[in-house]
Every structure is written in C-alpha cells, then in structure tokens.
Amino acid sequence: MSVESSIAATESNKKLYEGVCERFEQMASYVNLDGKVHAILSQPKAELMIHFPVKMDDGNYRLFKGYRIQHNNLLGPYKGGMRFSPEVSLDEVKGLAMLMTLKCALAKLPLGGAKGGIKYNPNDHSPEENQRITRRFTVALGHNIGPSYDIPAPDMGTNAQNMDWMMDTYHNLYGRKIEDKAVVTGKSVACGGSVGRASATGYGAVYCLEEWAKGENLPMKGTTFAIQGFGNVGSHAALKLEELGAALVAVNDHTATLICPGGISAKELASHVRQHGGIKGFMPECEVDDLSRFWSQEVEFMVLAAMENVVTQLNADLIRAGLLVEGANGPITTEAEAVLLDKGIPIIPDILANMGGVIVSYFEWVQNRNSEYWSAETVDAKLREKLIAAYRQVVAVAQEQAISLRQAAYVESLKHLEEVYLKRGVWP
Numbered sequence: 001m002s003v004e005s006s007i008a009a010t011e012s013n014k015k016l017y018e019g020v021c022e023r024f025e026q027m028a029s030y031v032n033l034d035g036k037v038h039a040i041l042s043q044p045k046a047e048l049m050i051h052f053p054v055k056m057d058d059g060n061y062r063l064f065k066g067y068r069i070q071h072n073n074l075l076g077p078y079k080g081g082m083r084f085s086p087e088v089s090l091d092e093v094k095g096l097a098m099l100m101t102l103k104c105a106l107a108k109l110p111l112g113g114a115k116g117g118i119k120y121n122p123n124d125h126s127p128e129e130n131q132r133i134t135r136r137f138t139v140a141l142g143h144n145i146g147p148s149y150d151i152p153a154p155d156m157g158t159n160a161q162n163m164d165w166m167m168d169t170y171h172n173l174y175g176r177k178i179e180d181k182a183v184v185t186g187k188s189v190a191c192g193g194s195v196g197r198a199s200a201t202g203y204g205a206v207y208c209l210e211e212w213a214k215g216e217n218l219p220m221k222g223t224t225f226a227i228q229g230f231g232n233v234g235s236h237a238a239l240k241l242e243e244l245g246a247a248l249v250a251v252n253d254h255t256a257t258l259i260c261p262g263g264i265s266a267k268e269l270a271s272h273v274r275q276h277g278g279i280k281g282f283m284p285e286c287e288v289d290d291l292s293r294f295w296s297q298e299v300e301f302m303v304l305a306a307m308e309n310v311v312t313q314l315n316a317d318l319i320r321a322g323l324l325v326e327g328a329n330g331p332i333t334t335e336a337e338a339v340l341l342d343k344g345i346p347i348i349p350d351i352l353a354n355m356g357g358v359i360v361s362y363f364e365w366v367q368n369r370n371s372e373y374w375s376a377e378t379v380d381a382k383l384r385e386k387l388i389a390a391y392r393q394v395v396a397v398a399q400e401q402a403i404s405l406r407q408a409a410y411v412e413s414l415k416h417l418e419e420v421y422l423k424r425g426v427w428p
C-alpha cells in the first residue's frame with residue numbers, strides 16, 4: 001500500500017469510528033438514555049491488541065498485529081466477525097464492535113458485540129501461510145475467545161476455511177466438550193457450520209429490500225439494481241435479487257466497474273469471481289474507468305456490500321437510486337447520509353440490513369450446542385421471520401416518530417439494552 005493510500009485508510013477508519021460514535025451520541029440523547037447505560041456503551045469493555053510471529057514459506061518469521069474488541073456482553077457472549085485486511089486498525093474494529101452490540105440488540109439475540117481482525121492482506125500469502133497466520137492468531141487469542149465467552153465469525157477477507165482452522169486450533173488447545181466447536185460460527189457445513197450461513201447476510205439484505213418494495217407496491221420483477229462489492233455479501237444479495245426477477249445492471253469491486261443496461265448474469269459473474277478473484281474480465285466490453293458512472297446509475301436499488309465510508313460528500317450528490325441498502329458496515333458517512341435523506345433517498349441501515357449473518361451465526365451456535373442439524377428450509381424460514389419482524393418494528397418506529405430508518409433502528413436497539421441494564425441493575 002502506498003503512503004497516500006495508507007494515510008487515506010487511517011483517515012477512513014477514524015471516520016468510521018467517529019461516525020458510529022456520532023450516531024450513538026445523537027440517538028442516546030434522542031432517547032434520553034440513562035446516564036449509566038450511556039457511559040457503559042460509549043466505550044468497549046475490553047480492547048485486545050496482540051502481536052504474534054508466523055513462519056513464512058521461505059523460512060523467515062514475520063510479526064503480525066491482531067485485534068479483538070469486546071464491546072459489550074450484557075445480552076450474551078461477545079459476538080462478531082474477524083476481518084483480515086491491510087486497513088484493519090484499532091479504531092476500525094472499535095467502531096465495528098459497537099455496531100455489533102447494536103445489531104444483536106436490534107435482532108433480539110442473546111448475544112453481545114465484538115469485532116476483530118489482523119492487519120494484513122490474505123491475497124498476498126499462500127494458503128499455507130494463511131493457515132499458519134489464522135492458527136497462530138487463534139493461539140495468541142487464547143482464552144479471550146470461547147463458546148460461552150466470545151465467538152468470532154467471518155467478515156471481510158475471511159471465510160469458512162478460516163473459521164474451520166480457528167475452531168480446530170481452539171479445540172486442540174482447550175476443547176473438552178462436543179459443543180466447543182461453537183467457539184466460532186460461519187464454519188463449513190462439514191465442520192459443524194450451519195447450512196445457510198454463507199448466504200445469510202446477502203439474503204437478509206434482500207429480505208429487507210423486498211419488504212420495502214412491498215410497502216411501496218413495487219413488484220420486484222423488472223426492477224434494476226447496482227451492487228458494490230461482489231464478495232460474500234454482495235454475490236449472495238445479487239443472486240437472490242436475480243432469483244426475484246431484478247436485473248443487475250452495474251457492479252463494482254476493487255478490480256473493475258461493469259455497467260451493462262442489458263443486464264449482467266449474477267450467477268455467471270459469481271462463478272467468474274470464484275475463479276478469478278474479482279469481476280475484471282467478465283464482460284470486458286462493459287468495463288468503464290469512471291467510477292462516477294457507477295454511483296449515478298438510475299436504478300431501483302443500490303446495494304453497498306464492500307466496506308465502510310464509500311459514500312461520502314464527494315459522491316452522495318451523484319446517487320439516483322430509489323433505495324440504498326447497507327449490506328456492508330458503515331458504508332455511508334454521516335455527512336453523506338444527510339445529503340441523501342435530503343434528496344429523499346431512503347437507506348436501510350447496516351445494523352438492520354446485514355443482521356442476517358449474525359442471526360444465522362446464532363442458529364449455528366444453537367445447533368452446535370445441542371448437536372442438531374437444521375435443514376436449509378428451517379434456517380431460511382427462521383431467518384426470514386426474525387428479519388422481517390425487526391424490519392417491521394423499525395419501520396413502525398420510524399413512521400410513528402417521523403425519523404429515519406437508521407434512527408429508528410438505534411432507538412429500538414438502545415431501548416432494549418437500557419431496559420435490560422436497568423432491570424438487572426448496573427451500578428452496585
């Protein structure tokens with residue numbers, strides 16, 4: 001990474017944390033959050049920063065930096081993904097961990113909030129090195145994770161394979177009971193993962209979007225959508241939208257931007273990305289250099305499924321989508337959100353739109369602890385039920401109080417956390 005992009009990444013991570021704190025403060029004041037609860041939630045309970053050496057393929061050792069931020073465990077064990085990216089920083093994971101607490105509370109899950117990761121680019125390493133990095137990180141985390149204490153899951157740059165390695169390493173170190181495989185979720189199905197976890201975040205975002213369209217009397221068939229990020233969340237959201245009859249007309253990732261008014265097959269694109277690691281080369285005739293053409297697409301839906309702070313004051317004005325869906329965490333800055341809401345573009349916020357992942361992670365945890373295996377139909381039906389209940393509740397609060405969907409989601413979440421804190425008693 002160049003010095004400039006490294007500085008830009010640090011700025012962007014600082015902005016994510018600042019943005020999450022700003023929204024939290026604004027809504028804490030709006031709901032008149034109890035002072036003690038406010039004080040507790042405004043900081044993580046624990047911030048773990050670890051350095052660990054890993055042997056590279058050439059025999060040399062390299063030191064890696066990892067994080068785990070445990071924001072809150074009032075409702076249950078700490079829960080949240082592990083991100084492997086060169087842009088991971090303390091501020092980034094602090095912001096993401098707070099979002100996890102709010103998300104789990106909004107989803108009414110018996111789970112708290114955490115986030116972690118390693119500052120490195122997995123694409124620069126061989127599978128053997130990635131395996132050793134994941135395992136050494138798990139060793140370094142030691143008893144700071146556990147099936148009843150803190151349960152990691154996949155996030156950007158990690159997948160079921162990383163979770164299998166983490167589970168196996170933890171199990172070899174401390175595993176005594178069969179349910180110890182619940183130390184992480186998002187594992188492969190063969191290793192105890194839940195069917196439907198890999199697609200849960202993307203599908204969940206679409207279930208919210210579908211509800212919104214129903215509310216607008218907008219049939220899905222014949223609509224168009226644009227999507228940023230074609231990894232786990234983006235690809236599954238696109239596949240589900242395609243299944244519902246919507247057409248993908250614009251897509252962007254790190255490697256390219258494709259714009260094709262005649263439609264792009266999400267299914268074939270997903271297979272191309274599995275083979276080539278990015279969208280570049282799929283339809284060379286549709287590749288464009290100018291990213292502003294992506295942002296200004298006139299589509300019914302735009303799904304943001306890459307990373308934080310991609311919509312800023314610099315591009316918010318260009319956006320002409322009928323609805324923005326935050327599959328990623330924190331993709332829209334607070335300043336950009338003001339511009340978009342002013343333009344009348346609704347936003348389904350991250351803690352609602354992407355809660356499908358942690359909901360099915362919870363299902364996986366329950367299955368592991370009870371040695372159960374649920375069918376794909378059961379998982380999908382339960383996911384839909386939980387998501388639609390949360391979506392409708394948020395919409396009801398937004399309409400009743402004439403506030404945005406994000407504000408309503410924060411109201412619901414903070415009220416739930418406050419109620420539990422005050423009933424349990426927090427300040428002996």
Ligand SMILES: NC(=O)C1=CN([C@@H]2O[C@H](COP(=O)(O)OP(=O)(O)OC[C@H]3O[C@@H](n4cnc5c(N)ncnc54)[C@H](OP(=O)(O)O)[C@@H]3O)[C@@H](O)[C@H]2O)C=CC1
Pocket residue numbers: 154155156157158201228229230231232233234252253254255277278279305306307308327328329354355357358
């Ligand atoms: N996985 C999950 O279950 C959940 C994920 N999320 C959030 O969703 C987002 C995406 O996560 P996930 O799909 O798992 O991650 P992946 O690593 O699977 O995919 C990320 C995608 O975003 C693209 N991308 C990354 N940076 C940029 C950029 N600056 N511009 C354009 N495209 C970019 C990547 O492209 P390329 O490969 O070319 O770099 C890739 O297509 C994150 O914010 C994550 O926190 C939220 C809830 C759960």
Ligand SMILES: O=C(O)CCC(=O)C(=O)O
Pocket residue numbers: 079080081082100103151152153154155185186329354355357358359361
């Ligand atoms: O599945 C999980 O436990 C957490 C997923 C996650 O990291 C997120 O929702 O941002």
